Amino acid sequence: KPKAVAATQKDDEETIIPTCGTTNCGGRCLIKTHVKDGKIVRITTDDAEEDSLICPQIRACLRGRSYRKFVYNPNRLKYPMKRVGKRGEGKFERISWDEAIDTIYKETKRITDKYGPASRYSTYASGNWGGIASGRTMFKKLMALTGGYLGYHNTYSSAQTSNATPYTYGTGATGSSLDSLVNSKLIILWGHNPAETIFGTSNFYLKRAKEAGAKIYVVDPRYTNSGIGLADEWFPIRPTTDNALMDAMTYVILTEKLHDKDFLDKYCIGHDEDHMPENIPEGESLESYILGKKDGIEKTPEWAEKICGLPANKIRQLARDYAMAKPAALLQGYGPQRHMNGEQIVRGATVLASLTGNVGKNGGWASGQGGFSRTSVASVPQVENPLGITIPCFLWTDAVTHGTEMSADDGVRGLKDGETLPSNIKLIFNLAGNALLNQHGDINETAKILEDESLVEFIVVSDVFMTPSAKFADILLPSNTFFERHDIGLPWGYGDYAILSQKVSENLYESKSDYEWLTLLAEKMGVKDKFTEGKTEKDWARWVVEETKKQDPSFSTWEQMQKNGIHKWKFDKPTIGFEKQINDPENNPFPTPSGKIEIFSKDLWDMDNHEEIPAIPKHIAVGEGPESELTKKYPLQMIGWHYKRRCHSIHDNNPWMEEAGKQEMWVNEMDAQKRNLKDGDIAKVFNDRGVVQIPVKITNKIVPGVVAIPQGAWYTPNKDGIDTRGSINVLTTLKPSPLAKGNPQHTNLVEVEKI
Amino acid sequence: MAQLGFYIDQARCIGCEACVIACKDKNDNPVGVNFRRVYSFEEGSFTEDKNGSFIQNIQSYFLSISCNHCDEPKCVENCPTTAMFKREEDGVVVVDQDKCVGCRYCEWNCPYGAPQYNEELGKMTKCDLCIDLLEKGERPACEGACPVRAIEIGPIDELRAKYGNVSEVKGLPTASITKPNLVINTHKDASE
Numbered sequence: 001k002p003k004a005v006a007a008t009q010k011d012d013e014e015t016i017i018p019t020c021g022t023t024n025c026g027g028r029c030l031i032k033t034h035v036k037d038g039k040i041v042r043i044t045t046d047d048a049e050e051d052s053l054i055c056p057q058i059r060a061c062l063r064g065r066s067y068r069k070f071v072y073n074p075n076r077l078k079y080p081m082k083r084v085g086k087r088g089e090g091k092f093e094r095i096s097w098d099e100a101i102d103t104i105y106k107e108t109k110r111i112t113d114k115y116g117p118a119s120r121y122s123t124y125a126s127g128n129w130g131g132i133a134s135g136r137t138m139f140k141k142l143m144a145l146t147g148g149y150l151g152y153h154n155t156y157s158s159a160q161t162s163n164a165t166p167y168t169y170g171t172g173a174t175g176s177s178l179d180s181l182v183n184s185k186l187i188i189l190w191g192h193n194p195a196e197t198i199f200g201t202s203n204f205y206l207k208r209a210k211e212a213g214a215k216i217y218v219v220d221p222r223y224t225n226s227g228i229g230l231a232d233e234w235f236p237i238r239p240t241t242d243n244a245l246m247d248a249m250t251y252v253i254l255t256e257k258l259h260d261k262d263f264l265d266k267y268c269i270g271h272d273e274d275h276m277p278e279n280i281p282e283g284e285s286l287e288s289y290i291l292g293k294k295d296g297i298e299k300t301p302e303w304a305e306k307i308c309g310l311p312a313n314k315i316r317q318l319a320r321d322y323a324m325a326k327p328a329a330l331l332q333g334y335g336p337q338r339h340m341n342g343e344q345i346v347r348g349a350t351v352l353a354s355l356t357g358n359v360g361k362n363g364g365w366a367s368g369q370g371g372f373s374r375t376s377v378a379s380v381p382q383v384e385n386p387l388g389i390t391i392p393c394f395l396w397t398d399a400v401t402h403g404t405e406m407s408a409d410d411g412v413r414g415l416k417d418g419e420t421l422p423s424n425i426k427l428i429f430n431l432a433g434n435a436l437l438n439q440h441g442d443i444n445e446t447a448k449i450l451e452d453e454s455l456v457e458f459i460v461v462s463d464v465f466m467t468p469s470a471k472f473a474d475i476l477l478p479s480n481t482f483f484e485r486h487d488i489g490l491p492w493g494y495g496d497y498a499i500l501s502q503k504v505s506e507n508l509y510e511s512k513s514d515y516e517w518l519t520l521l522a523e524k525m526g527v528k529d530k531f532t533e534g535k536t537e538k539d540w541a542r543w544v545v546e547e548t549k550k551q552d553p554s555f556s557t558w559e560q561m562q563k564n565g566i567h568k569w570k571f572d573k574p575t576i577g578f579e580k581q582i583n584d585p586e587n588n589p590f591p592t593p594s595g596k597i598e599i600f601s602k603d604l605w606d607m608d609n610h611e612e613i614p615a616i617p618k619h620i621a622v623g624e625g626p627e628s629e630l631t632k633k634y635p636l637q638m639i640g641w642h643y644k645r646r647c648h649s650i651h652d653n654n655p656w657m658e659e660a661g662k663q664e665m666w667v668n669e670m671d672a673q674k675r676n677l678k679d680g681d682i683a684k685v686f687n688d689r690g691v692v693q694i695p696v697k698i699t700n701k702i703v704p705g706v707v708a709i710p711q712g713a714w715y716t717p718n719k720d721g722i723d724t725r726g727s728i729n730v731l732t733t734l735k736p737s738p739l740a741k742g743n744p745q746h747t748n749l750v751e752v753e754k755i
Numbered sequence: 756m757a758q759l760g761f762y763i764d765q766a767r768c769i770g771c772e773a774c775v776i777a778c779k780d781k782n783d784n785p786v787g788v789n790f791r792r793v794y795s796f797e798e799g800s801f802t803e804d805k806n807g808s809f810i811q812n813i814q815s816y817f818l819s820i821s822c823n824h825c826d827e828p829k830c831v832e833n834c835p836t837t838a839m840f841k842r843e844e845d846g847v848v849v850v851d852q853d854k855c856v857g858c859r860y861c862e863w864n865c866p867y868g869a870p871q872y873n874e875e876l877g878k879m880t881k882c883d884l885c886i887d888l889l890e891k892g893e894r895p896a897c898e899g900a901c902p903v904r905a906i907e908i909g910p911i912d913e914l915r916a917k918y919g920n921v922s923e924v925k926g927l928p929t930a931s932i933t934k935p936n937l938v939i940n941t942h943k944d945a946s947e
Contacts, residue, residue: 042781047899060900065779203902234811236809309808311808
């Protein structure tokens, strides 16, 4: 008989230490490290006995399971370096930590003395999204303690929805707990692809909803993994045309009298001419717009199908099914709002939810931002920025080139009337971030701005790898990973849990956490004690756990968190967004100026830019969309998506992830035929902003006329400046969306050619 | 112990490959060696309508598959060194690496592509159903990884009693070749 195999080997010498990835991943999962002789030999995840509707296991996705190839990647940055070549060229020389900190100190002082504290900026960076001691957080504290800094608001993920949603509801917190979805009859995933983004616990609950009998529809230019695994039907549309579809759905619902008139009359303003704010001219209500009272265009399914590409009968089906399934949940992802007209897409969905009375209902959904949280941990004390000025995070390149011309009109907050920014950005700290280049718009233009040393005079970067952004450092610092430090991990809204991100290994090589080296800098700047308050990162993590327990005695002890890694709260029933406002409106008005759901927003009307920023959501044709003149030159729409194998740009250099998801561009069969492209061909994708070379995947899982490049690949130019990796932002713009000043990263026209 | 096998809820598979990576991590497999694999299938096309809209009939589904620890494993039958064998106690098909000479004959004979050649070792490797974990009372890597809980491992009789007898879907070879210990809840687009 053949001898038994490996199965009988004993692994008793393994220790299991739970921790949590603090990269800006949607899942924020429980990572159990199996450690042997100080080395992580395997990663497992939550295997708790209970895996129920009110207490699901917090399982890691493929990204979480691949972290060994992240932490032990041989290409990690190993010691501090200074730039020796031209900025951006990527030539560096090893230096000591002493020299690095000394140089940063001197340059910070020089620039602050010359240009003032408003010249100091830390770019949007989410590579360390830990809640308590990330570089992002600690930069603010250090700079606030030493005179201030230019801050930012918005995110690259959600600017349009976070700014637009409150114009309807007065808040972005429009979500419900996901256990409510088991009560839905119909769920529409509108540009929402949690199978890849791993949006909190969404996958678990959508599956439960499906089992409970919910029908699921997907509206998306791509037939996504979520669509394939969950949906009954896919409704493909062209990007940026969502509101044409929504307008036509509204037309069907209104004209077939499928709307909830009682709901509208009781809770909303702006839906018809009888329910308008004062001093607004006639013909500006939603109903008037939909019926074409003013512009003469009835927003019929036949009108919309030409624009959005979805046949009129399918538009009718979508409208009727959504209006008649009660309750129904229209869940929006963030992809559709990262468009030049993204604010309209967000508000359009809030109108559909209101029109059908799905707001405040168990199994319904208010749409819009969908922000949700019913649990929290104690906040680490912050120091207020004495300058109190913030810019939209996407406009930092403007603040480099002409900051002193930027005012409230550019979305700057904290300035007095008529004021502009006191200084251009002269000093950048880019800590665990790739939005200095790779994840920002228009890489070629951004690189030009960064290369000019007369603009930004000094750039500090800390990172785990030599990313495209890191190449633009003057001083480049080797960051440790979350396996080598302490923090607290919280999910992207959905999920009632907190995880201790626990140190598993000593710092590898000469790496340090941002907290550790910023402490050295703080010491030189004379504010160490105020900066650390006498605490290490571990002390802060323990402080958070213990403070939380003081406020909520049910919370785990520090020892329990160290052992279990995770604390899960349990709720015996769902928490429904706006339930109070709907059940008892007298005592609970919506937090809007009118106290109602504002289908028509007087605040938006008063901005007096009705074409770009209408008071009711409308279809607005964008400059780079299917209706634009530019399609003659660049006939294809190009969008990105969050690919399962990366968390933004993290894991692009992870070999297991490259195998799980190759970097390639989706092209529809019809478009490929016209260009004589075969599956696997290398194509050239280009517009006026740049050129990308990328392998082509020919698939009918994308609507004709649209190509899609998964976002986050690392910009890798050849000697001619052509990107050879497939970095989408070579083709995107620096122009922001009108209201939010957000990044319209999916609004692009391109042409594709075989090489 | 009874014959072990897999239940795959293909209808719910989101193609994420968490199972693939969890398996790779457990077995320390390099790029190119995948005891579990997720295949993606698609059919159908778009037709342009007169009004500029598109009619489509696209169908697509994923299939996560490893070794099916078959009743009649062709890999075992055709192994020239008897390195590949089926365990009596639970029917799990494993490789005795002391005997394996890396001829890859099993790979050619398996209709599912289950045996995986490891170049570094110069030998065949494959899914052993994580019998080491099962012995410790833990769940196999792929089962414990699936974000939509679409993989279940257990005695095949019990799985069949719970989930039925489907072991063939569009894109898979006929079950009559090897009699796989596999039960599938078929995706709507993958019915024959």
